[in-house]
Each structure stands twice: as structure tokens, then as C-alpha cells.
Amino acid sequence: MDNEFTDMGKELVEQSKEVSTARGIMDELFPYIYVASRRMSLRAISRWLEENKNVKISHVSISKALKDSESYFIKVLEEIVPPARFLADQGEISIETILFDADALDYVIQTKFRQQPEPNDKAGWTLYYEGDTAGYILENCWFNLPEEFRAECKRFGQIINEEDYDEEGFVRLNHNSEASENEVEHAE
Numbered sequence: 001m002d003n004e005f006t007d008m009g010k011e012l013v014e015q016s017k018e019v020s021t022a023r024g025i026m027d028e029l030f031p032y033i034y035v036a037s038r039r040m041s042l043r044a045i046s047r048w049l050e051e052n053k054n055v056k057i058s059h060v061s062i063s064k065a066l067k068d069s070e071s072y073f074i075k076v077l078e079e080i081v082p083p084a085r086f087l088a089d090q091g092e093i094s095i096e097t098i099l100f101d102a103d104a105l106d107y108v109i110q111t112k113f114r115q116q117p118e119p120n121d122k123a124g125w126t127l128y129y130e131g132d133t134a135g136y137i138l139e140n141c142w143f144n145l146p147e148e149f150r151a152e153c154k155r156f157g158q159i160i161n162e163e164d165y166d167e168e169g170f171v172r173l174n175h176n177s178e179a180s181e182n183e184v185e186h187a188e
Contacts, residue, residue: 025055026065030072031149033057037066038148073156080142083134087112090131096157100150102143109135 026033029049036045042059049055065072081095088095091108098105113131117124142150 026057026061027075030065031076031145033062034066034069035146035148073153077153077156080138083137086130086134087138098138099142105138
């Protein structure tokens with residue numbers, strides 16, 4: 001093998017370690033990209049990510065994600081609704097209240113899960129850990145998402161209701177909600 005190609009290949013591998021690409025990142029960044037797309041062009045978002053965070057996501061990839069926004073909202077809700085349902089059941093309040101009222105979430109966590117059970121109470125410890133985990137997910141994942149994104153999740157309210165889950169706990173897709181193509185088009 002030619003040394004010139006070997007050196008070129010090594011540089012390519014080094015560069016690939018330094019630059020993040022869209023693979024897998026879009027799922028994590030989608031809520032933020034969605035909100036930013038209301039104020040910035042898709043090219044500006046792409047450029048900002050590359051220049052400031054060394055993340056390469058093309059404006060075309062962003063456009064595709066925004067046009068398929070329903071699937072991204074559903075992915076987020078599939079992760080968030082089960083712990084929200086658990087906490088809502090424990091607090092005897094609605095899932096919507098847990099999801100959209102941080103004070104209600106805090107109240108349920110403080111009253112139901114901050115007191116540790118007796119050392120030999122296995123069921124109590126199981127409940128305690130489930131509540132602690134559910135609270136952590138909502139406090140650190142859901143409530144850290146942009147408020148505008150969380151508010152937009154309300155249009156997928158049918159997903160939040162129990163009847164929209166199959167026997168295995170997965171969301172039944174309902175394509176009655178309309179993703180606004182105007183939002184995507186104006187952002188390009």
C-alpha cells in the first residue's frame with residue numbers, strides 16, 4: 001500500500017473521530033432543532049451545529065426530520081409516558097398534570113418517594129426505586145426539553161391516554177394529527 005494513501009487514510013480516521021455526524025444524533029437533538037427551526041433557517045441550524053459543536057447534520061437531513069416530526073414526537077412520548085403514567089397513578093392525578101405541571105410532579109415525588117421504606121419491605125423498595133427512576137426520567141429528560149417542544153406534545157394527546165397503547169405497552173400510531181408542512185417549508 002502506498003504511504004501517501006496510508007497517511008491520507010489515517011488522517012481520515014482521525015477526522016472521523018473529531019466530527020460527529022447525524023447518525024443517532026438527530027433523535028437526541030430533534031426537540032431542540034424543532035424549536036430552533038421556528039426562528040432559524042435549516043441551513044443556519046446546520047451551519048451553527050457544525051461551526052459551534054462540530055456536529056455535521058445537513059439542512060436536508062433536518063428538513064426530512066421536520067417533515068417526519070410525528071415519529072420523533074412519538075419516540076419522545078414513548079419514553080416519557082410510561083414513567084409519567086406510573087407517577088400519575090401513584091399520585092392519583094392525570095398523566096397530563098404530571099407532564100405539564102412541574103409542581104405536581106414535584107409534589108408526587110416528595111410525598112410518595114422521598115421517604116425510604118423499612119429495610120425488609122421488598123415491595124416497598126421496589127415501588128421506591130420505580131418511583132425514583134420515573135421521577136428522574138421526568139425531571140431530567142422531560143422537563144429539560146424546551147418548553148415549546150413539550151407544549152407541542154399536547155397535540156399528540158391521544159398518545160398520552162392509556163387506550164392508545166397496545167398490550168405490550170407500545171404506542172399505537174394514529175396518523176390523524178397533522179404535522180404542519182408550512183413550518184418546515186418556511187424554515188428552509
